[in-house]
Amino acid sequence: MIRVVVVDDIPSTRENLKKLLSFEEDIEVVGTAGDGREGIEVSRQLQPHVVLMDVNMPGMDGITATEALAVELPQCPVVIMSVQGERDYLRRAMQSGAREFLIKPFTGDELVASLRRVYELEAKKGAYSPRAAPVVAETKPGGQVCVVLSGKGGCGKSFIAINLAAALRIETSAKVCLVDLDLQFGDVGVMMNLDHSKTITELVDGSGSLDWEFIDDVLADGPMGLRVLLGPFSPEYGDLVRAEHVRAIVDILRREFDYVVVDTGSQLSEATLEAVDNAEHVIVVGALTIPAIKDTRLMLKMLESLRVDRERIAVVVNGHDAHAVYDGPSIERNLKFPVRVQFPSEPRLVAGSIHRGSPLVVTHPDSDIAELLKGLARTLRPSIEAPAEVKLEAKPTGSRRFSLRR
Ligand SMILES: Nc1ncnc2c1ncn2[C@@H]1O[C@H](COP(=O)(O)OP(=O)(O)O)[C@@H](O)[C@H]1O
Ligand SMILES: [Mg+2]
Incomplete structure (x- = not known):
């Protein structure tokens, strides 16, 4: 039974949600509250599996309450509900620690799917079982998903995603699929000079059932046997791709490929967040x-x-x-996070490879930057195969900029 607490200031909304959820055999609303503070109090007492939280409430608002819950009851995930037009809240809501975000009006199916998803994810982490949380790589059979993210556009996400995919082919001769989830301004297609008419839009317009045959038909053929799922041709199609599509597509792709490399846009879209949720590796490009x-x-x-x-x-x-x-150590101190690899600036080589529509690891296989990209690819291999320490020494002129480590 998924135990849910509903927090909303409007009594009729609370009742409606309760009624809606009463039809579900596996979901029970165990408590309700009228504002953030009360929501925290009720959650503390009842320890629900999921808290369904409104944003705008008198007294303590939903985002502040979510922040407090993330600290006080981290095992208790929050799904935030907000009306259209409050989209700006998404970022804040996600930063506050909310697991999902529902835009009102939402359907009962969306609500139920969201609650189950959040519950299952928590369950997988072992929160409700006395056993230790499973290793992520073991929770999903099949290939590994690697998402390339950055806070800012223009950091080189697409360049790195493309070359990582190509380097994985070269280094591991694995089956690799590259997915362009920059749903508005995806440029994997142009950077790889792919002449192909089918994109992810095809997969989500409801004209066919989402299975491998359909996806196989939509994927472009890239260099060295890479398969590529292109992003929409025009930004307005981006919104058609929902989190559930991403999940279904990624699930199918990981059954068919050893690696699924996902390039993303600079906006933290629900599609990107869904991909991150499903990924074994998250590469943050700075x-x-x-x-x-x-x-x-x-x-x-x-x-x-x-x-x-x-x-x-x-x-x-x-x-x-x-x-x-800045250098590696100063950034590491600032981020309080190790930097796995630093790629040198190579405008001539990078521009040359993009101009030729071919990954740099193919056009300039012996360059330092290609070596580092291939080194990064090797660190993504499942832990059994991966060497304990990967160290790439630079050519004689190199400095610490050229280090790579696990
Ligand atoms: N290491 C690098 N050295 C020189 N230029 C780079 C390097 N990495 C990326 N670039 C250039 O920076 C620009 C932005 O890269 P891109 O991959 O499109 O970024 P993002 O996908 O993060 O927006 C591209 O024109 C690319 O040629
Ligand atoms: Mg890009």
Whole structure:
């Protein structure tokens, strides 16, 4: 039984939600509250599995209450409900530690799916079982999912995602699929010079049932046997791709591929958050500028509030600026997080590879940056195969910028 506490200031809304959920055999509303403070009190007493929380309430609002719950009852995930137009709250809500975000009006099915999902995820983490939480890689059969994120656009996410996918092919001869989840301005297709008419839009317009055959038909063929799921051709189609689509697509892809590498946009969309939830590896790309470091720190905080284990996260710094005053150690101190690899700035090589529409690890396989990309790919191998310490020494001129470690 999934025990739920409903927090909303409008009594009729509380009643409606209760009634809606009473039809579900596996869900029980064990308590209700009329504002944030009362919500915390009731949750403390009843220890529900999930708290369903409104945003705008007199007294303590839902976001403040969610923050407090994340600290006080971390085993008690919050699903935030908010009306349309309050989309700005998404970021704040997610930073406050909310697990999911429902936009009112939502359907009963959406609500129930969200509650079950949150519950199952918590259950998987072992929160409700005395056994230790399972290793993430073991919870999902099949291939591994690796999401490439950054707080800021232009840090080199797409460049790294493309080259990581290619490097995985080269280094492990695994089956690799690259997914462009930058749903508004995805440019994997142009960066790889792919001439292909089918995109993720095809998969979500409801015209066919989502199965491997359908996806196989939509995937583009990239270099070296890479398969690529392109992002929508136009930004307005981005909204069609919902979290449930992402989950279904990723589930199918991980059955067919050894690695699914996901490029993302600079907005933290629900699609991106869903991909992160399902990923074994989260690569956070930062750069050597103050705003980029700040954004990387925010992103790490955000991942922490989404309860992404530190072991799943790799921070990489893409050294756009060769004259940067920062270096690896100073960034590590600032982020309080190890930097797995720093890529040097190589405008000529990077631009050359993009111009040729071919990954840099293919066009310039012997360059330092290609070596580092391949090294990063090797660290993503399942732990049994991975060497305990991966260290890549730079060519003689190299400095600490060229280190790579696990
Ligand atoms: N290590 C690098 N050295 C030089 N230029 C880079 C490097 N990494 C990325 N770039 C360039 O930076 C720009 C932004 O990269 P991109 O991958 O599109 O970023 P994002 O996907 O994060 O918006 C691209 O034009 C790319 O050529
Ligand atoms: Mg990009």
